[in-house]
Amino acid sequence: MQIQIELILLVLSFLFFLSVFAGKASSKYGVPSLLLFLGVGMLAGSDGLGVQFDDIYIAQAIGTVALCIILFSGGMDTKVNEIKPVILQGVLLSTFGVLITALIMGVLVWFVLGKTNASAGVGFLGSLLLASIMSSTDSASVFSILRSKGLNLKQNLRPMLELESGSNDPMAYLLVLTLVDIIAIGDVPSLWVIVGKLIMQLAVGFGLGYALGKFAIFVINRIKIGNDSLYPILVFTFCIFIFSATYFLQGNGYLAVYIAGLVIGNSKFVHKRSSIKFFDGLAWLFQLIMFLMLGLLVNPHELLPIILPALIISLLMIFIARPLTVYLCLLPFRKMTFKAKTYVSWVGLRGAVPIIFAIMPLAANLPNARLIFNIVFFCTLISLLLQGTSLPIVARWLKLAEKSQNVSKLRDFDIDVSNDIKTVLAEVELNENTFEVGNRLMDIKLPDNSLAVMVKRDEKYFVPTGKTELNPKDKLLIMTDDYDSLQEVYKKLKVENKN
Numbered sequence: 001m002q003i004q005i006e007l008i009l010l011v012l013s014f015l016f017f018l019s020v021f022a023g024k025a026s027s028k029y030g031v032p033s034l035l036l037f038l039g040v041g042m043l044a045g046s047d048g049l050g051v052q053f054d055d056i057y058i059a060q061a062i063g064t065v066a067l068c069i070i071l072f073s074g075g076m077d078t079k080v081n082e083i084k085p086v087i088l089q090g091v092l093l094s095t096f097g098v099l100i101t102a103l104i105m106g107v108l109v110w111f112v113l114g115k116t117n118a119s120a121g122v123g124f125l126g127s128l129l130l131a132s133i134m135s136s137t138d139s140a141s142v143f144s145i146l147r148s149k150g151l152n153l154k155q156n157l158r159p160m161l162e163l164e165s166g167s168n169d170p171m172a173y174l175l176v177l178t179l180v181d182i183i184a185i186g187d188v189p190s191l192w193v194i195v196g197k198l199i200m201q202l203a204v205g206f207g208l209g210y211a212l213g214k215f216a217i218f219v220i221n222r223i224k225i226g227n228d229s230l231y232p233i234l235v236f237t238f239c240i241f242i243f244s245a246t247y248f249l250q251g252n253g254y255l256a257v258y259i260a261g262l263v264i265g266n267s268k269f270v271h272k273r274s275s276i277k278f279f280d281g282l283a284w285l286f287q288l289i290m291f292l293m294l295g296l297l298v299n300p301h302e303l304l305p306i307i308l309p310a311l312i313i314s315l316l317m318i319f320i321a322r323p324l325t326v327y328l329c330l331l332p333f334r335k336m337t338f339k340a341k342t343y344v345s346w347v348g349l350r351g352a353v354p355i356i357f358a359i360m361p362l363a364a365n366l367p368n369a370r371l372i373f374n375i376v377f378f379c380t381l382i383s384l385l386l387q388g389t390s391l392p393i394v395a396r397w398l399k400l401a402e403k404s405q406n407v408s409k410l411r412d413f414d415i416d417v418s419n420d421i422k423t424v425l426a427e428v429e430l431n432e433n434t435f436e437v438g439n440r441l442m443d444i445k446l447p448d449n450s451l452a453v454m455v456k457r458d459e460k461y462f463v464p465t466g467k468t469e470l471n472p473k474d475k476l477l478i479m480t481d482d483y484d485s486l487q488e489v490y491k492k493l494k495v496e497n498k499n
Contacts (some may be wrong), residue, residue: 011051015044015292035384036226037288041295054294056362062293065240066286067139067169068257072239074139074166075261076276082159089336090163093344095202097164097170098135102329104321105131109313116181116309122368124469129179129273130372133358134317134379136172138351141388146269152402153395155340161347169353170205170255174198176357180364204251209259212242217267218261231271232278235264237318239279287352294355298377310378315378318387322348339398348392350376350383412456413477424486426478430470433494442466447488450480 018040044051053059053099060479062211083090088453111125142165146158153161216238225231246256303310323345330341358376361369396403410427437443441452441464454477455464464470476493480486490496 011044015040016288018044035381035388037291038295038381038384041292042298042300043295045296045298047300047302051296053293056359057296059293059297060359060363062357063290063352066290067254067353067356068243069239069279069286070283071139071166071169071254073279074162075258075263076265076279078159078162078166078262078265079263080266082156083163086156086160086163089168089330089333090160093160093164093326094136095171097325097329098168098175100136100325101321102132102172102175104324105134105313105317107269108316108321112309112312112316122371125179125183126366126368127374129176129183129361129366130375132172132175132179132349133372133376134354135175136168136353137161137165137347138349138353138380139169140155141165141349141351141384142347146391153343154400154402155336155402157343159341160376162342165349166258167255170252170258171198171203172353172357173254174201174252176360177495180360180366183361183366184364201250201252202255204249204260205246205253205255208246208249208251209242209256210263212238212245212256213260213263213267216264217269218241220269228271228274233273233280233292234281238264238284290352290356294352294377295357298374302370302374303378306374306378310375313375314379314382315385317350318346318348318383328463336345338402343395343398343400346387347391348383349387350380352380355380363478407439410477412475413454414453415477424480424483426480426486426489428470428476428478428489428493428495430474430476430493431495432472434472435470436494439469439471441467441468441470444470446492446494447480447485449485450478450489452476453479 042048046052046054051069101272106128108120108125109131110124113122113127142161146161152158174197178197216235219238220231220234223234225234242260243253243257246253256309269275323342326341326348330336330344340451354376355373358373361372366372392401395405410425413425413427415425434444452464455462455468455470456475456477457471457473469474478486478489
């Protein structure tokens with residue numbers, strides 16, 4: 001048994017290494033890292049290197065925990081003042097949008113599967129289940145791609161897209177759960193019963209998420225922990241407590257953790273910065289684990305027979321169902337341009353969440369569950385490959401991309417400031433052109449609202465004064481008020497912003 005555990009750890013570390021390097025390659029070539037994580041899992045799986053993983057229940061458990069953490073982290077990173085102007089649009093897309101998408105795609109999937117050999121007895125309820133599984137945009141994909149690409153979008157599109165993707169999983173989950181129960185039992189309950197259950201779970205999830213988020217802030221700010229490193233662990237404990245407690249109180253745990261993340265992330269509490277960074281790393285770790293696991297779970301040879309119907313379903317989702325849904329939901333918002341609505345429809349990314357939801361029919365042993373899983377997996381690959389790689393290009397094509405406020409990342413100065421402090425930190429390497437008027441710091445005459453707070457020379461750090469003589473290759477840590485002031489600093493120092 002000990003050898004088996006060590007072997008598992010060795011294989012996992014090897015897969016993690018591959019995935020991390022795949023993530024590095026993704027930023028260079030524009031391919032979403034999550035797609036490459038899936039690829040690494042498929043390469044290592046039964047049709048590749050032969051790693052066997054087929055435990056549906058473990059996969060479902062890992063997926064549930066991962067989604068819980070990703071949604072909580074996404075909520076913590078979302079600023080309420082940014083989503084306020086678009087909260088109505090986001091809520092409509094995350095509720096009615098999911099329902100409309102499921103209904104449109106249910107009919108289309110039923111038609112497509114009825115015309116292909118892949119139908120294998122899939123009826124309208126099975127088609128509706130498949131459509132419901134794919135009805136929500138994936139929070140992990142949207143958060144990671146939009147933020148890793150550094151996209152700055154006009155008309156408040158980015159916060160609206162993040163709000164939609166972070167809050168629409170609960171609606172899709174309830175639809176999937178309801179349809180799985182209906183197909184398993186073989187009896188269709190009253191429509192009012194279904195609607196009442198949906199409303200109750202959403203209401204309880206929202207209420208408990210908000211109340212327990214406030215309670216978490218109250219406890220964190222009043223408890224005295226001797227070891228500061230335990231504060232992020234305390235926040236993590238609240239995350240899993242809120243999810244599980246909401247589940248047992250008949251609410252939707254996914255909505256609860258997202259709302260709680262919003263409440264906690266937009267409140268002041270002890271060691272907030274370290275907690276947010278902890279969850280950011282934890283969310284990426286679980287995204288990696290989740291996509292690797294899902295890649296291992298699929299058998300690539302099973303995808304070959306369903307390529308044609310799955311490709312048709314993917315294209316119908318991308319070019320018909322998603323745009324129709326977006327245009328219908330956003331019809332009342334006349335100030336929102338047609339180009340903006342078109343871009344929102346293009347960011348209908350499918351990712352790990354639909355695949356996790358597709359595990360539910362497998363766990364319930366429903367007819368055609370494996371077929372549904374394979375089609376959903378294939379559609380996810382197409383979505384990430386087609387939409388995920390083209391988000392910046394489409395934004396520029398529709399003239400919705402704003403000029404990004406690039407700041408050189410801090411590599412030599414391991415320093416950060418609280419998000420509550422409105423300041424910008426940047427790292428600047430000096431060159432010969434900097435010293436045309438003198439090599440003392442006072443000779444450079446930085447803008448009044450900008451400071452050189454630290455210098456790195458070779459491997460030594462020191463705090464400069466006005467009389468400090470600077471050399472080429474010195475690195476300055478600059479603190480200033482805003483990005484415009486930072487651009488002035490670059491001009492004064494005669495250096496380029498290397499990002």
